[in-house]
Amino acid sequence: MDRKDYEDSLAQQSWLSEETVKAVVNAVDYKALHDAMPIKEIFDAQKIIITGMGDSYCAGIAVKPIFEKVAKVETEVWRAIEFSRIMSSKQLGFSPNTPMVIGISVSGNPARVQECLERANHYHANTILVTDQPSSPTAQVARHVVYAGLPEGTPYGPGANSYIGSLVSLALMAIRIGRAKGTINQNEWEDMSKSILTYAADFQAKMAEFNDQAFAVAQEWKDLKAYDFIGDYADYATAFFGSAKVLEAFGGYTTYDDSEDWNHINFFLTEPEKIGRVIVANENTPSFNRLKETAETVNALGSPCIVVTDADPKEFPEGFCVFQTPKPKYDWLNPILQHWCFSLVAGYISTLNGIEQFRRSNPIWQTEIGKKRLRGKTEIKLV
DSSP states (O other): OOOOGGHHHHHHHHTTHHHHHHHHOOOOOOHHHHHHOOOHHHHHHEEEEEEESSSSHHHHHHHHHIIIIIIOOOOEEEEEHHHTTTTTGGGGGGGBBBSEEEOSSSSSHHHHHHHHHHHHHTTEEEEEEESSSSTTTHHHHEEEEEEEEEEOOSSSSSSSSHHHHHHHHHHHHHHHHHHHHTTSSSHHHHHHHHHHHHHHHHTTTTTTHHHHHHHHHHHHHOOOOOOEEETTTTHHHHHHHHHHHHHHOOOEEEEEOOHHHHTGGGGGSGGGEEEEEEOOTTTTSSSSSHHHHHHHHHHHHHHHHEHHHHHHHOGGOOEEEEOOOOOOOSSGHHHHHHHHHHHHHHHHHHHHHHHHHOOOSSSGGGGGHHHHHHTTOOOOOOO
16 A cells, blocks of 8 residues: 555644744744743743643643743643632732743634633733634733744644644743743753754654654554553653544544553553553653553553654564654653654544544534534633
């Protein structure tokens, strides 16, 4: 089979990956960050809270280490529904502009992030929205907006490049805070900014290889009964994102967990030989040894397994399919692009099995429930 005959929107997006990173770096430049994050407000922020849902929530998990390592500000990531309806107001209003609340919504349309920012505003926290739609309803609520500037004409489908837009925007925001607070110097700030582009170029140079590798895996995995993802720390976001692509691309059964809980729980799933396991395990991840132990357990169970890593493939059991990605200068860069390794697999399974992305062939998509499910009723709990 010719792989090109089975390219879906995810594969098509992959060829635009470097272009997407460049566009976002150009849009989220010094002036944009200066306007959205004035010096006083940076110093006011004793804590950063990042919130979103779905891919946007994943993005928050992925960048938490950048804010903590580079900006050196305590950072929490909250699901939007918990932030808007459950979080104690004591975490929002203990002094003006504290904390800095960063909402993520590429479209700016779903109600939940809008609720979060409205609630944060009510208690005098500073609010910033990362979005590609600066005139959207949620952007109108935010005190400041960071416009991602994604290229126009990206193929419609599960949002891999929109995810990149969120991640790169957030990374640049963290670097901006670090430079303003003096936790990094001018040379480090310039080098970190440049390293994002370098990593994108290095990754793009391997994209053809990753597409070929993903297509081969998809042919072997298209009839598996389930897909099980494992990752820790920022790599947990990549695992979570990969699991989401299973559902969005072809509606498969999937789960995701960290390495320790996986060994306590998902280890017991029946028919392991019919479950595709995906382990995201980078060399500088604090739990790298635990992830390698987990890989050995997966091997003993007889599950087919993909490993996404910047480490030497010899670190993992023989016979595993290892996607060895470029090793970035800063390990917090890995989540920006490593998600491609399984996103491509999911896309090829979709086309090989003739399944429409987002289950568009399902009649419920055309009902009012299907159309309104992301909007919901705005109901702010000011408690």
